[in-house]
Amino acid sequence: MASRKATQPIHEFPLIRQLQRRYERRSPLVRKGIGDDAAVVSIPAGxxxxxxxxxxxxxxxxxxxxxxxxxxGHRAAMANLSDVAAMGATPRFLLVSLAIPPTLRADDIHALYRGLMSACGQHQVHLIGGDTSASRQGLFLSLTLFGTTPKNRVLFRSGARSGDGIYVTGTLGDSLAGLRLLTNRRPSQQGTALKKKARDFLIDRHRHPTARVQEGLWLNRTQLATAAIDLSDGLSGDLRHVCEESQVGADIALATLPISPACRAYADAHKIDPATLALAGGEDYELLFTVAADDEQKLERQARSRGFLVTKIGRIRPRRFGLQSLASDGTRTPLPITSYRHFTSRMKHSG
Amino acid sequence: MASRKATQPIHEFPLIRQLQRRYERRSPLVRKGIGDDAAVVSIPAGxxxxxxxxxxxxxxxxxxxxxxxxxxGHRAAMANLSDVAAMGATPRFLLVSLAIPPTLRADDIHALYRGLMSACGQHQVHLIGGDTSASRQGLFLSLTLFGTTPKNRVLFRSGARSGDGIYVTGTLGDSLAGLRLLTNRRPSQQGTALKKKARDFLIDRHRHPTARVQEGLWLNRTQLATAAIDLSDGLSGDLRHVCEESQVGADIALATLPISPACRAYADAHKIDPATLALAGGEDYELLFTVAADDEQKLERQARSRGFLVTKIGRIRPRRFGLQSLASDGTRTPLPITSYRHFTSRMKHSG
Incomplete structure (x- = not known):
């Protein structure tokens, strides 16, 4: 039976079909969802x-x-929503493929879909198709998210220019702190100084991150951002992508990094600098974007009026400047080359 | 290092980046390929x-x-191209995701991409992105293909009406015969009667199937087909999908099934009825489509003038007729419910 299931498209896998029916929503844009050789959708002309x-x-x-x-499920969908948000686009359609190991229970698949659709539902994203297979070992989840944007209106990584202010949305490091709370094998250390409320906040930020879709659309519509990226690998790594694509350097003022009270409490309790969490922590799914110096005031005013939290954390420099961080004691050091390892809280340094 | 790679987007996996560079092609439709948070493409307006x-x-x-x-790689891409062909659409953009086990060599990944791109190159499909991960065990390949079609012009499974002629492109059963030649553990049986040329033909049809993209576009443009599906699970299974979606029955004349000389020789050598290969064989990637009786002559004339091989194999019947096959001795039997098992040559009967 497993082999037979393996070759069936997603809508013929009885459990998946049931889930698809539950989550399929009518939309004038979806001309054909699940149940044909391919999904057919329309998008605004041009x-x-x-x-x-x-x-x-x-x-x-x-x-x-x-x-x-x-x-x-929730985090997987948010990661994709966040990528679309970083382009300033409207997320619209999702394809979900699963390779399911024999050990996974039907309840788990239900829960995975609940997570996926709770993330998508917030942004009116429609499930339009996918594929399902057996897996000999291990669960594999492949998502493809389709968004749209008016032509010639898109936020690339490559538009940052020397002199631009560097901004981020929200607060940084929460997800990494939450992950460490979930995986730390020394509970004695963490229980002591951190209040339940802070602990719950950080764990929730890790488990249920929010893609900054509205912020991305706003930045794109107003044309105030010169470049944008989402923070999935951590500020240090993702800023590097912007600098490489834009052929510029960057100077980050560590004291300005937006740290939530809970993350600060976590850092205090563990006697670490919250800036290291902010620099290295992946999966925050905040947006990093750059703004021409002349537009900074306008941008900050608009953000305030819309209730968006944005924080200037540094400035784009010429390429030869490299990537540096400025500590509160005035010393500058090269920004570490970090790469976030998902699910363990360790970082890998290389290069 | 494996863990670090696992979290990197496809363009940062050094080998993948190298392959992407090799296969990336410029196109006015691709506004941004690999190297940003998401790919950006334009499609014909409307x-x-x-x-x-x-x-x-x-x-x-x-x-x-x-x-x-x-x-x-070749067969995976063709399977997706065939799905788009069955909608009558133009395939345009491909996303490729890989989960790579430690046992896979770089040469294998190169070869996989060569296979993918040899299939895509035939149809001017552009590689625009993807994702790469480590896999603890087993290779996983996820493809997403994006095609386009003029609005309101698409071939669904649901349009077949009682009285319509049932047609297929090409010949059926070759891929299954080729697969059996590759996996048959009794070489003594297969070597005897089957000539090398026939053997090579069948194996090549299995290894390098052809998606009927031009045929799909023609059927859609001329509006002569009332419904279409591609034959990936086998005629018996795929015709059933059309009948379910269209709420009709079907009558298949076994003697009319298009069988290649090589497949016929294979069947003769193994003393089996070639019709069983045609009915059950998956991965032929031919198109099955239906045509209103009044349009059949016109369709056949047009196919001849374009050099497309199409064969009428039966007729759509009312739903209560069910799915039946007519043997050359005049007996009718219900069409077996088969489901093609990829990579083994066995079929599973159920229901």
């Missing part, structure tokens, strides 16, 4: 299509022993 | 988008002991 895809593997991106299937 | 995705898993859809990585 709009550009924006596409992103992620493949998440058990034991690499998530650990089913420490993460719930619902959180896996 | 066109509808057609999306299909497949997730292929080692040990389920393919066996690296009996299949080459190049053939896996």
């Amino acid at each position: 709009d550009w299509a924006v596409l992103t895809t992620d493949l998440l593997t058990e034991g690499i991106h998530f650990d089913l022993r420490t993460t719930t299937p619902m959180s896996i | 066109d509808w988008a057609v999306l299909t995705t497949d997730l292929l898993t080692e040990g389920i859809h393919f066996d690296l002991r009996t299949t080459t990585p190049m053939s896996i």
